[in-house]
Amino acid sequence: MSATALLKVAVFFITWAALWLPLAIPMAVLLKWRPSQPLTTEQKLPLLAVLYLIAPLIVWGATQVDGVSFSDYGLDSQLTLLKSLGLGWGLGLTSLILIFVGEWILGWIEWQGANWHRLATIWLPILVLGLWIGIVEELVFRGVLVNQLQQDYSPWIAAAISSTLFALLHLIWERQDTLPQLPGLWLMGMVLVLARWVDNGSLGLSWGLHASWIWSLTCLQDAKLISYTGKCPTWITGWKENPLAGVAGILCLLVVGILLLLILLIPIAPNPGF
Template sequence: MKLVPLFVIKRPAYQRLGLFVIALAIAWLPFLIPLHFLLSYDPNLRSIVTMGILYLEFLILLRLWGREVWGIFAVFNYYGLIWNRKNGTEFLNSLAVGLWLTLALFALMVIFGWAFLQPSRNLINVIFEGLLMSLAVGFAEELVFRGWFLDELERDYSPQISLWVNALIFAAVHFIKPLAEMIRTFPQFPGLVLLGLILVWSKRKFNNRLGSSIGLHAGLIWGYYIIVVGDLVNYSDRVSPWITGVDRNPLAGLMGLCFLGILALFLKFIPSKIVPRK
């Protein structure tokens, strides 16, 4: 075995993860620095291009990592991106669950009188834009967190420890913001942790295939995008934002936590199907 892969394999999980991130950052910097100046006229375009390059390099590095370090050649298949009918069906079913769960949450708040509906002029465009954006985010984040990251954790730790570390890191990465904002939007953090747990349970429930977690993640984002970007709902002042969601984010409110809790209970008590490592 080559010396570099042997050195990496013998490292604990946190060091392997650090080496991967360092290698990715080194590959990204030659693109990040010039693009920062070349696209300074359009920060939004700069962000899209630089993040797109980062994720493309992540996919390339992931293939090299799987092949050279772990001896896995069908690396995306190994992480759960299995292109078959069963995985596709699980993806579509979970996409529908995530979408309708989010829409039901807002509908219930309207019924309670905590919010009210308002017309949207560009709803069709918002629906299709939201679908594309949610699929991109769901695919990208699930391959990172429930694919590569979860696999590295499970190589060293028990399923339970891997579950909680994965969920906590997922929440922390999405909660990085100025301290004052972190305090103001703190209800969002337990919601993100619970979502991270749900997405791991979803993958394990379906024999470590990623279709279900990608679909569920994308469906939740899609429903939120339709409601918020489409400006379909306006809140009344009858209850605290800590109930309906700080900054109109359902994850940052008691209602969102309750809906996620119902989904979590459903997934938690269905036996997980964890594939033994070969």
């Protein structure tokens, strides 16, 4: 990474942290959390909410420095963004349905029909959370970072660097549980960059994919809609029931990535160096 790209990326994250930490530290004290301890959901959500509420301000600052607009980072107010969001949502949901139905057919999971009623109270809050987390992370990692890095690197190198940062920064929250997911998180980042390329530089498709995966997996976990039978090794289904930490989750991402890559390689597809 050149000095220019490194400096811009570093300043972006340092500024974000500098604005977040004065709020996060008192909150962590009130929530009785210590960095050496794993975060509970009740502790993580307030800290995450403040971090992500600050993000648009940091991105706005980046637009002022670079003399660009949010649309240059892939976020605009056109109707096509919502159409792409819907397409990405459908693709993400379909990919997970195929994986979990396949695991059910193979006898690796069981559906807990008695728990479906739990969705009634959680699906909407998780939907809002998934959409917000999805757009913030897409705007930062597939928008600002990819654009900055492509000033000095080829699109594929820029994608690899931004995906590496995307994966590593997840270690902030739960290091022990996140380490096995790092390869999956990196691949997820690459797939989401592909989605932006396919969408002609817009974040709509990648936003839909990302938000759909967050919503679907969180609903499954929080409502306890599935249980693992133990008939398959955890390295396939996912360590600690985290799909990204297993072959199944990697396969899901690969299928979506290959599909997007095939679309990208069609002669009429736009050049990824937007």
